[in-house]
Amino acid sequence: MSRPVSSPSGPQGGQSPFRFPQRYERIAERLAADIRAGRLTPGERLPSERQLARRLEVGRASVREALAALALRGVLETRPGSGSFVVADALERLAPGTEPVAASDAGPFDLLEARLLLEPGVAALAARRGRRDAEAERLLDAMDVAADDRDRSGWNEGDRRFHRRLAALTSNPVLLGLAEEVATLMDQPLWQRLRDDSILRPERARLHAAEHRMIYEAVVDGDAAAASFYAAQHLERVRRYMTTDQES
Structure with a gap:
């Protein structure tokens, strides 16, 4: 007897378990890991988008998406003309169980x-x-x-x-x-x-x-x-x- 095949979107119609993170999501997670590890501390200004792109060997567009995603999560504060800064309660916002809803496959x-x-x-x-x-x-x-x-x-x-x-x-x-x-x-x-x-x-x-x-x-x-x-x-x-x- 044939076995039922699950929908590509998952048994509950949600995000597919086989979805690969987009590049900007991987960059955002690397920056989040730096905050968790204390390599980036509350109040600290992040390197510029250009510097991050060079360091991570990615395009600036992907860096910008990553910074915006972390800002939406409340982990970073972006100040026009000054850059992006780690907020005071960034570690609490990165605690387990506070993960954002999975993004669309289209960035x-x-x-x-x-x-x-x-x-x-x-x-x-x-x-x-x-x-x-x-x-x-x-x-x-x-x-x-x-x-x-x-x-x-x-x-x-x-x-x-x-x-x-x-x-x-x-x-x-x-x-x-x-x-x-x-x-x-x-x-x-x-x-x-x-x-x-x-x-x-x-x-x-x-x-x-x-x-x-x-x-x-x-x-x-x-x-x-x-x-x-x-x-x-x-x-x-x-x-x-x-x-x-x-x-x-």
């Missing part, structure tokens, strides 16, 4: 890589449909206000919904489904943390808002090449800002 920079492949094509197809959209224009106006008010939460919500709206303008249900998945990943705390850090300077959010308008106007004009170009340019800037060192 923030995996998501950006996928968006760079997907969204320029989405913008081009939306441009081939070439029409104005009241909801997209409302979201653009809301992002302008949020950028001026330094409302990062409101800006991020508008950003997520605007990119989903572009997919809706393609009238392609497959692309809309993919955009829904991207929007879900953009709701994850680690993405939100890195994105919030990337727009601490208000001029960055304003520039992103202007880029959104350029994409939209190219869509309305029916200029597929321009829409694709502006979408790719925008996402490259997002990646650059999310990997820019906040210590200087």
Whole structure:
């Protein structure tokens, strides 16, 4: 008689026991081990992202993800212009039983890589449909206000919904489904943390808002090449800002 086969997601539908930690999770655990062992002490400033990347022989993007993950856990405090510091009660926050919920298999920079492949094509197809959209224009106006008010939460919500709206303008249900998945990943705390850090300077959010308008106007004009170009340019800037060192 054949034996029942467990679902890949585990018997309770949770995280697969065979999931391999992502690189940033391994880096975060190495830093946590240094704190537990006393090699990094409460109040101590960590080496810069560039120094950590060299020491650990990894990319700075992975280091940034790791630091953000530890900050979300309350183990580190990131101070713009100064760096990352071990908090006073870091050992308590690293005690057994305080482990974070398992992360998605998609890290923030995996998501950006996928968006760079997907969204320029989405913008081009939306441009081939070439029409104005009241909801997209409302979201653009809301992002302008949020950028001026330094409302990062409101800006991020508008950003997520605007990119989903572009997919809706393609009238392609497959692309809309993919955009829904991207929007879900953009709701994850680690993405939100890195994105919030990337727009601490208000001029960055304003520039992103202007880029959104350029994409939209190219869509309305029916200029597929321009829409694709502006979408790719925008996402490259997002990646650059999310990997820019906040210590200087």
